[in-house]
Amino acid sequence: MAQNNAIIQRYNQINAINAGRQNAQTESLKNAERMAQLRAAAAASGVDVNTGSEELVRRSQRELGQLGTENVYHNAEIEAYGYKVAGMNDEAQAGLYKAEASQAPIAGLLGAAGSILGGAKAFAGGIGGGGIGGAGTGVSNFMSGEDTQLTGDMLTG
Numbered sequence: 001m002a003q004n005n006a007i008i009q010r011y012n013q014i015n016a017i018n019a020g021r022q023n024a025q026t027e028s029l030k031n032a033e034r035m036a037q038l039r040a041a042a043a044a045s046g047v048d049v050n051t052g053s054e055e056l057v058r059r060s061q062r063e064l065g066q067l068g069t070e071n072v073y074h075n076a077e078i079e080a081y082g083y084k085v086a087g088m089n090d091e092a093q094a095g096l097y098k099a100e101a102s103q104a105p106i107a108g109l110l111g112a113a114g115s116i117l118g119g120a121k122a123f124a125g126g127i128g129g130g131g132i133g134g135a136g137t138g139v140s141n142f143m144s145g146e147d148t149q150l151t152g153d154m155l156t157g
Contacts, residue, residue, distance in 0.1 A: 002094035009087030013080045020076020027072045031065025 038058055042049045049055070 002090045002097055006087045006090035006094060009083045009090055013083035013087065016076050016080040016083060020073050020080070023076065024069050024073040027069045028065070031062070031069065034065065035061055
């Protein structure tokens with residue numbers, strides 16, 4: 001799952017860059033249109049469009065347009081970088097999942113061994129006293145050398 005997410009993030013990264021290029025191109029065309037409108041408006045009003053303040057206005061507009069186009073593309077690069085980082089995180093998570101899965105058989109064996117040992121301990125505790133309901137009888141009495149002969153009362157409960 002995490003590996004698939006990483007692949008999707010890579011596609012998102014590529015799509016963000018492609019969309020950024022397209023949006024930057026569109027912005028550039030809009031800027032060219034604004035420049036043409038400025039020039040046509042100045043020429044229609046009888047101003048010399050190649051000298052003086054009109055030339056400075058067009059230069060300023062051209063620089064602002066260039067900056068706008070670069071900002072559009074830069075924003076796409078930031079978005080693509082976010083997808084790249086998310087993809088790297090997903091790849092790292094996929095690696096952790098693989099490592100966890102490779103350790104699962106060992107963890108299962110250790111868990112089973114723990115359960116067996118825990119069961120044996122509970123069984124020994126029940127027989128040897130100190131366990132649930134034990135009052136120091138059974139195995140512990142036998143080990144201490146005390147008399148452990150069964151009587152009729154013991155067998156009938």
